[in-house]
Amino acid sequence: MPTIAYLDTLPAQNGLDMLYSQTKVNILKVNSFDSEEKCLSILKKADAYQVGAARDEVPKYLQVDKEFLIKVPNLIVISSSGAGYDTIDVDACSDAGVLVVNQTGGNAEGVAEHAVGMILSLFKRIGECDHALRRGWNEPRVSLMGKDLLNKTVGIIGLGNTGGRVAEICKIAFNCNILAYDPYLSDDNFHKKNASKVALDTLLAESDVVSVHIPLNKETSNMLNKVSFKKMKKGSYFVTTSRGSIHNENDLYDILKKGHLAGAGLDVWEFEPPPSTHKLLELENVIASPHTAGITKDSRDKMSEYVATQLLDLFDGKDPARPVNPEVLDTYREKFKKILIK
Numbered sequence: 001m002p003t004i005a006y007l008d009t010l011p012a013q014n015g016l017d018m019l020y021s022q023t024k025v026n027i028l029k030v031n032s033f034d035s036e037e038k039c040l041s042i043l044k045k046a047d048a049y050q051v052g053a054a055r056d057e058v059p060k061y062l063q064v065d066k067e068f069l070i071k072v073p074n075l076i077v078i079s080s081s082g083a084g085y086d087t088i089d090v091d092a093c094s095d096a097g098v099l100v101v102n103q104t105g106g107n108a109e110g111v112a113e114h115a116v117g118m119i120l121s122l123f124k125r126i127g128e129c130d131h132a133l134r135r136g137w138n139e140p141r142v143s144l145m146g147k148d149l150l151n152k153t154v155g156i157i158g159l160g161n162t163g164g165r166v167a168e169i170c171k172i173a174f175n176c177n178i179l180a181y182d183p184y185l186s187d188d189n190f191h192k193k194n195a196s197k198v199a200l201d202t203l204l205a206e207s208d209v210v211s212v213h214i215p216l217n218k219e220t221s222n223m224l225n226k227v228s229f230k231k232m233k234k235g236s237y238f239v240t241t242s243r244g245s246i247h248n249e250n251d252l253y254d255i256l257k258k259g260h261l262a263g264a265g266l267d268v269w270e271f272e273p274p275p276s277t278h279k280l281l282e283l284e285n286v287i288a289s290p291h292t293a294g295i296t297k298d299s300r301d302k303m304s305e306y307v308a309t310q311l312l313d314l315f316d317g318k319d320p321a322r323p324v325n326p327e328v329l330d331t332y333r334e335k336f337k338k339i340l341i342k
Helices: 013-020 036-043 066-071 090-095 108-124 126-135 161-174 187-192 200-206 226-231 249-257 297-314 326-340
Strands: 003-007 026-030 048-051 077-080 099-101 153-157 177-181 209-212 237-240 263-266 286-288
Touching: 013 297, 026 036, 048 297, 066 090, 077 297, 090 099, 090 326, 099 297, 099 326, 108 126, 108 161, 108 209, 108 237, 108 263, 108 286, 108 297, 126 286, 153 161, 153 200, 161 177, 177 200, 200 226, 226 249, 249 263
Parallel strands: 003 026, 003 048, 048 077, 077 099, 153 177, 153 209, 209 237, 237 263, 263 286
Antiparallel strands: none
16 A cells, blocks of 8 residues: 655645545654654655655755655655745656655645735835834825836746736736746747736836746746846836745845835745844835745645645546656656555
8 A cells, every 4th residue: 555654744734634534545644853763764664755845844854855865765756745845856856766746826826915915015115104103203104105006017937826826916906017937838828817928137127026936946046136136127126925045135135225126025035934133124125924925724725635635646546736847757657556566
């Protein structure tokens, strides 16, 4: 019988209920506070490993890399609890013929709403108003004059589930002009999402606000830096609810201090949570949250259901709904056949 091992918990209880209510697959729990030896002893009994997506919440020795896979060669599937997979070295998994799956789309609504909320807060200068009132303020109201989002140009980097939903909200609710950069999306998908396909430099130069919705990988690490920020339209805003390390925090701070950008909304950080002394948190035109965009009850329930359903479907012989490295599917299928005849 196939075995799934999960680390600590799932995004919500409903997923655990689904796993434990069936009888076709064994379910084992790995506790991150246990010793490495004990954790690995459990993982060596498993065929699939369900791991958290946030690197700061998973001990290094339980993150999936080449060394980890050597210690547990029995694993054929690694499942991330989120849309991101920061705790998984996908290249190492592909080299080992191990399938990686994620839960992309599970928290798209929560993250998209959060991103739009940040955009509106920045345009209306709500964060700055809040800071001013709390410290004591008695100045002309026009000193905190904001802008309307209506008819503005919104640039979206990554037009997938979340970016596409941001585009939809901004287009329908505010008649925004949507510019999008996504080299992995077909022209037809841009049209369906009411977005104009443009080069990244064009998006940066013409957008009133730039919202980032891409995964962190070798291609996107430090993708948005001082060169990128200088190309952005003067007085525009930068919002990211994707992953820390995609944008360079020091470069963003410098460009904000120089006044080239009007503000930023940041849900993700290089190290999470950021310390209260982080210099970006000193700026009143920065709205911050601790990677909580997707932490809504609705999103967590959906993500947990995605986790359980996809893993159980895999061991029922079905293809993965959300593969990260589909090039290893043939290898995975061969390994899966061997499990069935154990």
